Amino acid sequence: MIRLLGRIGRADLRRHPLQTGLAMLGVAIAVAVVVAVDLANHSAREAMRVSLESVTGRATHQVVAGPDGVDEALYTRLRTELGVRRAAPVVQGGVTLGDDRGRPLTLLGLDAFAEGPFQRPLGGGDALGDAFNTLLLRDDAVALGRGEARRLGVSTGDTLDLRINGRPQPVTVVAVVDDPDDQSRGLLLADIAAAQSLLGQTGRLDRIDLIVDDARAEALATQLAGAARIVPAAASAQSVLQMSRAFHINLTALSLLAVVVGAFLVFNTLGFLGVRRRPTIGILRAMGVQRREILLQILGDALLIGIVGTLIGLGLGFALAHGLVGLVLQTVNDVYFERAAGDLVLSPWSLAAGLLVGLVGSVGAALAPAREAAATPPRAALSRADLETRARQLARRGGWSGAVVVLLGGAVIALSAGLIPAFIGLFALILGAALLAPAVILAVGGILRPLMRGRPVGGLIVEGAVASLSRTGVAVAALSVAVAAVIGVAVMIASFRASVIDWLEGSLAADFYISAPAGLTDAQADRLAGLAGVDFVSRSQWVDLATADGPVTVWALGLPAGQSPAVDIRRPAADTALEPYANDRAVLVSEPFAARRGLAPGDTLGLPVDGRRVDFDVAGIYRDYASPTGAVLMRRGLYLELYDDTGLAGIGVHAGDNAGRAGLIRRLESALGGVPGARVTDNAAVFEQSLVIFDRTFAITEVLRWLAGLVAFVGVVSALMALQLDRLREFAVLRAIGLGRGGLAGLIGGQSGLLGLIAGLWAIPLGIALAALLVFVINRRAYGWTMGFELQAGPVLEGVALAVIAALLAALYPAWRAARLRLAEGLKGE
Known part of the structure; x- marks a missing residue:
């Protein structure tokens, strides 16, 4: 009997090749994202570890x-x-x-x-x-x-x-x-x-x-x-690895957003397997087939889809990882560790994670609807009304459960201080919003019904979307989560970019910056300060001091009397921080450094000086996006008192009010003619290059954002196409009572578009909430950065458009099939 049921199940899969193929594709994409990101993460960590250990050995x-x-x-x-x-x-x-x-x-x-x-x-x-x-x-x-x-x-x-x-x-x-x-x-x-x-x-x-x-x-x-x-010896290596830990955690979490969407996609597609076979299951149950046998048949078919999809996904993930590892290593080189070099490194754990998502996810996704279908009495299994009644009941209970889960996620975030609890709270928010999605469909249906009175086609569009809640609920949930991820990450990147631009505009105080590979001297700075058109010059040294807790980057900044450093002091008030900084043995520390060391204004920071520890007062904390590792800003006069190091890493040239920039550049280049490799850089070029590095750093995030969108696109096309194809008999009845082909196409497109619009609109508050969590909680806990919140219409409209376009594309093939359906064939069994 089990062998016969297996043949029946495989025949059903062959009769619906498009739906089966989309299900396999959905599993493959989910597996590919997991494998690719995990391999890229593993390869980057391995490259950093090897680069560090290769120069320390067994010391x-x-x-x-x-x-x-x-x-x-x-x-x-x-x-x-x-x-x-x-x-x-x-x-x-x-x-x-x-x-x-x-x-x-x-x-x-x-x-x-x-x-x-x-x-x-x-x-x-x-x-x-x-x-x-x-x-x-x-x-x-x-x-x-x-x-x-x-x-x-x-x-x-x-x-x-x-x-x-x-x-x-x-x-x-x-x-x-x-x-x-x-x-x-x-x-x-x-x-x-x-x-x-x-x-x-x-x-x-x-x-x-x-x-x-x-x-x-x-x-x-x-x-x-x-x-x-x-x-x-391990202090430096551990410091670098710990500094990049937040980056890798964020990268993994972003990939998990795509995995969550993929899980909904697999659940929706394979859950539909049990829903679609309910009439067949009812007949088989009436013939005496046992529940266990029905359950094994559905799970076996789900496993078959999972195996094929997983194998395809492993290949896609390996290919995708080759591209991602380059982006990840570029970010590591730009931000964390300048000499990390490596290639793609295979990891059995990455492959195991892909197998877990593909195989266990497929079977787990099909388990609940399979058990429900197998446990349904034969008469109820043959009744569509019974299925939709139960779906409505589950939607209402799921709405209350979703609200509770959202509140619990908020409590976890509010009552904890770590990065991992923040991610737990974020995923609780996603799960709660997904559970609320069917209730949102019912609420929208309740709002639109009175508006559709006297409009038969409009009424059919609304009723068709609401009446098939067993099929549309999970599809809208998956699509809304995916679109929310696209919106949330886009808003976060836009907010971060706007904050970086504001920071650059405030911190690039000099008009020109002078650098030389072998360094510069105070004599050269004095010569530049005396040129016509130069108001004053600033002098910078960047030094890494080795400590037991890893290297500390010290920025020694020299300014003329009366000038203050052009940094955005966040705590305490600027005047309160600058007074001790200018006169005492006090320093300013950047936000990331303060977060890593747990420092606040008024604390002390120990730095090595001549083989001993010297304590400095922390006068204030300033905003800095130059590095997630952070820096300590010290007056250069104080630095020269403590260290026998007069070299300069750079000179900032501040032009006078009436100085011609072109002429001043020529004078600066002429004055530096004898300095090997000396370079004069306009602050506009520094600004542009900084944004290039920012965009390159977030390239991997953009890729993962659109991968989540791709998963959403495949998911909604698969789910809604399956829904519409399963309603061909209903469409035949509508044709028989006089609805034309154009009206039928409009009905199918309208229902799909409405569901896509509902998902897109529901994704807006969820996406904004995700962005707020990323900006105000996760990035602050991961890196110590604070930033503004830049809510632009572009990312929101992109997300809604993605949902609606995907839904409308999902309606094309069913509309084409329905328009060419022979009525006698479609009405068979009525």
Whole structure:
């Protein structure tokens, strides 16, 4: 009997090829989104981990100093006077390819004789063979792993053109070594003396890596006091990974929006399987077929759809992941970690997640309607009225349940402070809105019925949409959730972009910005300040200080007397914050930094100075979107008192009121003629480039937003097309009593359009609520950013249009079928 029922089920699937194909496509898209985003996330994390571990190896601690690095004489003292045998000097710097790609790489300078215990991928000399001596003797010799050599298209003996500190620098690849796990991607190895020469760090080290226990590290810290500090080796890596954690969580959550929509789509499509077969089930039950057998038949067909859809989805997800991983890594490079390089890395967990969504989701989606259909008495199964009566009852109960779920989600968000509870509350809001969707259809029907009196076709449109609640309820729920995701993410991006524009307009105070790869000096700044047409100049230094909690970025800003930093101070009032900042040992910290460190105005922040900790008062917190890691703003005068570092990263030139910009640019370029690589940048170019980076950062979010829209589109087309095709007999009756083909087409299109409009309108408040949660709760908890709320009509109208257009497209094929339906065939059984 089970085999016979299986044949009946498969025959039903073949009789409805379009609906079956759309169901498989819906499963495939849901699986593809899950697999692609998870693979991209996994690949980005793996690239960052490998990039970090490849330069730290098995080091437990690191000896670090101030902005200028560590005097190499300290390494000699460690090995000879202090007896530290497992110590290795390291010089590390960022370089780029000299071609149009400009790909960032890490140049790592090591002492091969000290590298044995650290087991870095390219550290030991054993794998270098005859090239070992060449690396020691030549200042332009590098080695790299086999995987990186393949990506760069070079082999042993080739020349690699680099740009180092803005200067072209050819190097020769003298060795390509085996790297089975591709752990050294993005990495070039040189002898430490060669790296010092290439990077312009003669006599200085970036750090000294150690392998010691904690007790020995504490003793060394005491012995080195005043000369350097010892920090855990994992601090920097963990800091970078933790900083990007919020980004990966947000990315996963956005993908889950598409998965939620896909789950509704699968539930709607496969749930319709049981609804469509109710008459057949009633006949089979009247013939004595058991409930369990009916249940197994529907679940078996759902599993078949799930298997085919999952296999297609895995292939699509793998292909999509290749594109997404590039976007994710670009964001990581732009925002978090400048030298993360990697390719797509397969993860069994990603594939398992796709299988779970596709197979378990398909069977789970079909389980409830299958159980309901199998448990229905034969007479009730043959009655459409009984089904719709029960659907109305469920809609009313679901409405109350949805309201409760929404309130619970709001309570979770309000009473918690973490990021994960915020996402739980967000998804509770989505689920509650979905449960409310059938009740919204009933409410709209109640409003429109009085308006349709005396309009037969209009009345049929409204009644047809409301009367088929068993089929339209989940379809409208899925579509409204998807459209809300499209609206919510679009409003969030627009709000963030508007806030970034406001921040840029306020913070780009200088008219021109001067930079040079090798840095600038105060003498050059003084020369620029004396040019005709220059009002004054600002001087900036950007320094990363290594601490036990990871690197701290310090922005030392020098301004003439009477000038205040052009930052948007959020807490406390600007005057209250700037007074101690200008006169005391006080600093301003950015919002992301304050959020990560749990700082508030009036707290103290410890920074390393000459091997000891010095406390600074936090005078205020300012808005900054430059980096989610945050920065500490310090007066340059105070910075120079504490650190022996007079170099400048940039000079801001403020033009006088009557200065001609074109002439001033020529004078600035002339004054900088002897500075290698010096560049004069108009603030308009900085503004434009900042927005380019912003748009590139949110490219992955835009892709996921439209993937959710695609899932919605497929879902509504599948659901409404299935609904209309199932009503062909009803349409035949309407034709028989005199409704023409044009009227029938209008009826079908009107019902689909009405359902799409209901879904679009219901998505508006849900989408705005999602945007508000993303802006005011999730982004603030994830990154510490505050931003305005920019509600524009464009994203809202786009969402409603998506819903209505998808619904109308879903009506095209059923309308074409109904118009060509032979009445005798359609009335068969009446």
